[in-house]
Amino acid sequence: SADYRLPPDVYEKWYGKSHSDKENLKKAVYGLPELYRKKIKGAELVANPGCYPTGIILGIAPLLKDAAIEPAGIIADSKSGITGAGRKASLDLLFAEISDNAKAYKVGSHQHGPEINQELSKLAGKNVDTLFVPHVIPTKRGIISTVYMKQKKKMTQKEVDRLYGDFYKNEPFVRFLGSEAMPELKDVVLTNFCDIGVKVANDMIVAVSAIDNLTKGAAGQAVQNMNIMYGFNEKKAL
Amino acid sequence: SADYRLPPDVYEKWYGKSHSDKENLKKAVYGLPELYRKKIKGAELVANPGCYPTGIILGIAPLLKDAAIEPAGIIADSKSGITGAGRKASLDLLFAEISDNAKAYKVGSHQHGPEINQELSKLAGKNVDTLFVPHVIPTKRGIISTVYMKQKKKMTQKEVDRLYGDFYKNEPFVRFLGSEAMPELKDVVLTNFCDIGVKVANDMIVAVSAIDNLTKGAAGQAVQNMNIMYGFNEKKAL
Amino acid sequence: SADYRLPPDVYEKWYGKSHSDKENLKKAVYGLPELYRKKIKGAELVANPGCYPTGIILGIAPLLKDAAIEPAGIIADSKSGITGAGRKASLDLLFAEISDNAKAYKVGSHQHGPEINQELSKLAGKNVDTLFVPHVIPTKRGIISTVYMKQKKKMTQKEVDRLYGDFYKNEPFVRFLGSEAMPELKDVVLTNFCDIGVKVANDMIVAVSAIDNLTKGAAGQAVQNMNIMYGFNEKKAL
Amino acid sequence: SADYRLPPDVYEKWYGKSHSDKENLKKAVYGLPELYRKKIKGAELVANPGCYPTGIILGIAPLLKDAAIEPAGIIADSKSGITGAGRKASLDLLFAEISDNAKAYKVGSHQHGPEINQELSKLAGKNVDTLFVPHVIPTKRGIISTVYMKQKKKMTQKEVDRLYGDFYKNEPFVRFLGSEAMPELKDVVLTNFCDIGVKVANDMIVAVSAIDNLTKGAAGQAVQNMNIMYGFNEKKAL
Numbered sequence: 001s002a003d004y005r006l007p008p009d010v011y012e013k014w015y016g017k018s019h020s021d022k023e024n025l026k027k028a029v030y031g032l033p034e035l036y037r038k039k040i041k042g043a044e045l046v047a048n049p050g051c052y053p054t055g056i057i058l059g060i061a062p063l064l065k066d067a068a069i070e071p072a073g074i075i076a077d078s079k080s081g082i083t084g085a086g087r088k089a090s091l092d093l094l095f096a097e098i099s100d101n102a103k104a105y106k107v108g109s110h111q112h113g114p115e116i117n118q119e120l121s122k123l124a125g126k127n128v129d130t131l132f133v134p135h136v137i138p139t140k141r142g143i144i145s146t147v148y149m150k151q152k153k154k155m156t157q158k159e160v161d162r163l164y165g166d167f168y169k170n171e172p173f174v175r176f177l178g179s180e181a182m183p184e185l186k187d188v189v190l191t192n193f194c195d196i197g198v199k200v201a202n203d204m205i206v207a208v209s210a211i212d213n214l215t216k217g218a219a220g221q222a223v224q225n226m227n228i229m230y231g232f233n234e235k236k237a238l
Numbered sequence: 239s240a241d242y243r244l245p246p247d248v249y250e251k252w253y254g255k256s257h258s259d260k261e262n263l264k265k266a267v268y269g270l271p272e273l274y275r276k277k278i279k280g281a282e283l284v285a286n287p288g289c290y291p292t293g294i295i296l297g298i299a300p301l302l303k304d305a306a307i308e309p310a311g312i313i314a315d316s317k318s319g320i321t322g323a324g325r326k327a328s329l330d331l332l333f334a335e336i337s338d339n340a341k342a343y344k345v346g347s348h349q350h351g352p353e354i355n356q357e358l359s360k361l362a363g364k365n366v367d368t369l370f371v372p373h374v375i376p377t378k379r380g381i382i383s384t385v386y387m388k389q390k391k392k393m394t395q396k397e398v399d400r401l402y403g404d405f406y407k408n409e410p411f412v413r414f415l416g417s418e419a420m421p422e423l424k425d426v427v428l429t430n431f432c433d434i435g436v437k438v439a440n441d442m443i444v445a446v447s448a449i450d451n452l453t454k455g456a457a458g459q460a461v462q463n464m465n466i467m468y469g470f471n472e473k474k475a476l
Numbered sequence: 477s478a479d480y481r482l483p484p485d486v487y488e489k490w491y492g493k494s495h496s497d498k499e500n501l502k503k504a505v506y507g508l509p510e511l512y513r514k515k516i517k518g519a520e521l522v523a524n525p526g527c528y529p530t531g532i533i534l535g536i537a538p539l540l541k542d543a544a545i546e547p548a549g550i551i552a553d554s555k556s557g558i559t560g561a562g563r564k565a566s567l568d569l570l571f572a573e574i575s576d577n578a579k580a581y582k583v584g585s586h587q588h589g590p591e592i593n594q595e596l597s598k599l600a601g602k603n604v605d606t607l608f609v610p611h612v613i614p615t616k617r618g619i620i621s622t623v624y625m626k627q628k629k630k631m632t633q634k635e636v637d638r639l640y641g642d643f644y645k646n647e648p649f650v651r652f653l654g655s656e657a658m659p660e661l662k663d664v665v666l667t668n669f670c671d672i673g674v675k676v677a678n679d680m681i682v683a684v685s686a687i688d689n690l691t692k693g694a695a696g697q698a699v700q701n702m703n704i705m706y707g708f709n710e711k712k713a714l
Numbered sequence: 715s716a717d718y719r720l721p722p723d724v725y726e727k728w729y730g731k732s733h734s735d736k737e738n739l740k741k742a743v744y745g746l747p748e749l750y751r752k753k754i755k756g757a758e759l760v761a762n763p764g765c766y767p768t769g770i771i772l773g774i775a776p777l778l779k780d781a782a783i784e785p786a787g788i789i790a791d792s793k794s795g796i797t798g799a800g801r802k803a804s805l806d807l808l809f810a811e812i813s814d815n816a817k818a819y820k821v822g823s824h825q826h827g828p829e830i831n832q833e834l835s836k837l838a839g840k841n842v843d844t845l846f847v848p849h850v851i852p853t854k855r856g857i858i859s860t861v862y863m864k865q866k867k868k869m870t871q872k873e874v875d876r877l878y879g880d881f882y883k884n885e886p887f888v889r890f891l892g893s894e895a896m897p898e899l900k901d902v903v904l905t906n907f908c909d910i911g912v913k914v915a916n917d918m919i920v921a922v923s924a925i926d927n928l929t930k931g932a933a934g935q936a937v938q939n940m941n942i943m944y945g946f947n948e949k950k951a952l
Contacts, residue, residue: 095569095616099814100379102375103423104435107444129440139375146371148386206342334796334801578856578899580920611793622791660817662814665814682845
C-alpha cells in the first residue's frame with residue numbers, strides 16, 4: 001500500500017486520513033531497486049512503489065538524471081488493465097462495463113501523481129510537476145505508460161539509446177528495446193520485467209514502458225526488494 | 239480512403255505513390271462538417287477524414303481557433319480498437335495476439351500525422367506540428383484520443399467549458415461532456431457521435447475525445463457529408 | 477421476469493416464494509410468438525419467456541411437434557454471455573473473473589429447467605424431462621444453445637432441413653441456416669433474431685440456436701409480443 | 715501432431731494423406747499417462763494425444779472402465795479457446811471476428827472424433843461411437859468439455875464421486891473437484907492440470923473437464939510423457 005511512500009502532510013491530503021506511524025515513516029526507503037538498490041539493502045523499512053509510478057519513473061529516469069530533458073512539462077499518459085482498481089464488487093469493474101470499453105479517469109488528479117512528482121523531483125534536484133493522466137483499457141493486467149519529454153539540447157536517437165542502454169545495462173528486470181520495437185503488454189504480463197522503448201521526435205522524446213501492475217507494479221517488486229534486503233539473489237522466486 | 243485529403247507531394251511522401259488524379263484533388267473539400275459544413279454543402283468532391291484526425295481535430299478545434307492555446311507543442315495520444323487496422327488476414331490482428339495486449343506503434347510517424355497537422359495549421363493560421371502517438375488496445379471498435387495543449391494565458395475551467403459548449407452547441411454529432419465526465423468508448427460505439435471531455439490542469443488543458451472509428455471515423459461521417467451535399471437532413475440514416 | 481411463466485407450485489419450488497397473484501396467473505399466455513402467436517393476440521396477460529428457454533425451445537420445436545424425435549433423453553448445452561446474470565455488483569461478474577474464463581454452472585438444476593420442460597411437454601403431448609446444462613463464456617451478450625435429440629426413425633439431412641424450413645418459413649425473427657452453416661453470436665447480437673442450424677449425426681440430430689439474451693431473450697421479444705397484442709406490425713421498433 | 719495416433723487407414727481418411735511411416739506407427743503408444751503410464755515408460759515412440767481427446771477421455775474414463783455407463787450414446791460438447799486452431803494468418807482468427815463471438819463447428823465431423831472413439835473403445839472393450847461437437851469461444855487458451863453419459867444401473871452422487879476420486883487419487887495432474895464445484899478455465903490455464911467435476915442428473919451423469927489446450931492438451935503433456943519415458947520426476951519442468 002501507499003502507507004510509507006509520502007511525507008505525512010502529502011499522505012493526509014491525498015489519502016484522506018492522518019498518518020498513524022510517523023516515527024517509522026522517517027526510516028522508510030522508496031523501494032525502486034533501479035534507483036535505490038544500495039539504500040534498500042540497508043533499510044529497515046521499504047515502501048513498495050505504486051504501479052503507475054514504477055513504469056513512469058523507469059521511463060523517465062535515465063534522461064532526467066542526466067539532465068537531458070526539461071524537468072518542466074513532462075506528460076505521462078498511462079493505460080492500465082482493470083486489476084489496477086483492485087478486486088471489489090463494483091459495477092464499474094463488471095465484464096459488461098469494461099469489455100470493449102476504454103476511458104480516461106482522474107485526469108491530473110490521481111493519487112499516484114504526488115508520488116511520481118516526489119521521486120522525479122529527487123532525480124532532477126528541483127521541483128518537478130508532471131501531468132499524469134491514467135486510462136482504463138479492457139485487459140486484466142498490465143500498464144503501458146507513454147511519457148512525453150522535452151529535450152534540453154538536441155540529441156540523436158543513438159545518443160538517447162546509449163543513455164538508456166547504459167543506465168539499465170546491469171538491471172535484471174528492465175529490458176531496454178531501443179527505438180525499433182515498442183513494448184507490448186503480452187511480453188511483460190505475469191513477469192517482473194519492465195520493458196522500455198524510446199523514440200526521438202523533433203525536440204521531444206517519447207518513452208514507452210510496460211509492466212505487469214500485479215508483479216513489477218506490486219507483489220513482484222516487493223519480493224525483489226525483500227531479496228535485496230536479505231541478501232538473497234535478486235531474481236529468486238521471480 | 240486518404241486519396242483526396244492531402245496535397246500531391248505530401249500524399250506521395252506518406253502513401254508511397256504519386257497521386258493519379260491531381261486535377262480533381264484541387265476541388266476536394268476536407269469533410270469535417272463541424273469545421274467546413276458550408277464548403278461541403280457546395281462541394282463537388284469531399285475527402286472523408288481519417289479516423290484518428292476526426293477525433294483529434296474535434297478535441298483541439300475550439301481552443302486553437304480561439305487562439306487560447308499555443309500552436310506549438312500539442313501532443314495527441316490515441317488508443318484505438320483493432321478494426322482501425324482494417325480487415326486482413328494478418329498475424330498482428332489475431333485474437334490471440336490482441337486479447338489482453340496493448341502497444342504503441344508508429345510513434346511520431348503515422349501517416350495520419352500530416353493530415354492532422356494540415357488541418358490544425360489551417361485553424362491556427364500558422365504551421366502546427368503535433369506529436370501524434372497511436373496505440374492499439376483490445377477492443378473491436380473505437381478511438382479514445384487524449385490531447386495535451388499549453389494555454390496561452392491562464393483560463394479557468396468554466397471559461398474552457400463555455401468555449402467548447404458554444405463551439406459545439408448546434409452540432410448534431412458532438413456531445414460535450416464538460417469536465418466532470420470523461421468520454422467512454424461504450425457510449426459512442428455503433429453511433430456517429432464524438433464525445434468530448436476537457437480538464438484544465440495548471441497551465442495545460444487536457445481534452446479527451448471518443449469516436450467509433452467505423453462510423454464517425456469512416457462510413458458514418460461519409461453519410462453525414464453526403465446528407466449535407468444533397469441537402470438531406472444531416473442525421474438521416476445515422 | 478419469471479412471474480407468470482409457471483404454475484404456482486413449480487414457481488414456489490424454484491423461485492423460493494409463494495406466488496402472489498394466482499388469479500391472473502391463470503390467464504397468462506406463454507409469450508413465444510413462433511408457437512403461440514394466436515393466443516398472444518387475444519391475451520390479457522403475456523408471460524415473456526426466459527432467455528435460455530427461448531433459444532432451446534425454438535431449436536427443438538419443429539422435430540418434437542412432428543414427433544420425429546424421442547421426447548426422452550433430450551440434452552440442452554447452453555453457452556451464455558455474462559449479461560445473462562443481470563447487472564449487479566458481484567465478484568463473479570468482474571472483468572478480471574470472466575475474461576479468458578468459462579465454466580458450467582447449476583448443472584441440471586437451473587431455474588429455467590422447469591420452464592423448458594413445461595413447454596416441451598405441451599409440444600410433445602407427454603412429459604418431457606430435458607437435461608439442461610448452462611455455461612458462462614466471456615462475451616457480453618448472446619446465447620448459443622446446442623441441443624442433442626434422438627431420432628424416432630431414421631431421417632435424412634434433407635428431410636430434417638425441410639421440416640425446419642417449413643416450420644419457420646413465415647417467421648420474421650427466425651432464420652434457419654440449414655446444415656452447412658452453424659449460427660454465430662455475432663450475427664444475432666443487438667438483433668431480435670434467432671438463428672438455427674441443424675445436423676443429422678447417425679441416429680441423433682444436433683440443433684444449434686443463437687439469440688441475443690437481451691433482445692430475443694428478453695426486451696426484444698416483449699416488444700414483439702406487445703406488437704402482436706396491439707395489432708401493430710410485428711417487426712415495429714425491432 | 716496426429717501422426718502416430720491412429721491406424722493408417724483411419725489416418726488417411728481423416729487427414730487426407732497416406733501414412734508415410736507405417737513401420738514405426740505399430741510401435742507407438744498413446745501418450746495419455748493416466749491410462750498408459752506403464753506402456754509409456756517402456757515405449758520407443760509415444761503419440762502425444764490431441765487437445766480435445768485429452769479432456770474428454772479423462773472425463774469419461776473412470777465410468778467407462780468400470781462399466782458404469784452405457785458405451786452407446788455418449789455426447790461430448792467442447793468449448794475451446796482460439797489457439798486450438800493454431801497460429802496462422804486467417805480471417806477466421808482475427809480479434810474482430812472472435813471477440814464477443816461463439817459458434818459450433820464441424821458438428822459430428824471433427825478429425826479428433828476417431829481418436830476419441832478409438833481410445834474409448836479400448837476402455838470399453840467394445841466399439842464406442844461418441845457424438846463430438848466442438849465450439850469456439852473468445853478465450854485465448856483452454857477447453858471446457860461437457861460430457862453426457864447414460865448410467866447402466868442407478869448410482870448415487872456419492873458412489874460416482876468415490877469412483878472418480880479413486881481413479882485419480884495418485885495422479886499428479888488431475889484434480890477431481892467432486893459435484894459441488896465445476897472446473898473453470900482460469901484455474902487450469904498456463905498449467906498442466908486437468909480439472910474434473912461430475913454431477914448425477916436422473917439416469918444421466920454429466921462430467922465437466924477443463925484443460926489448457928497448449929499445456930495438458932499439447933506441449934505440457936509431451937513433457938510429462940518425456941519425463942516418464944526417461945525416468946525423470948513426472949512433474950519436472952511442469
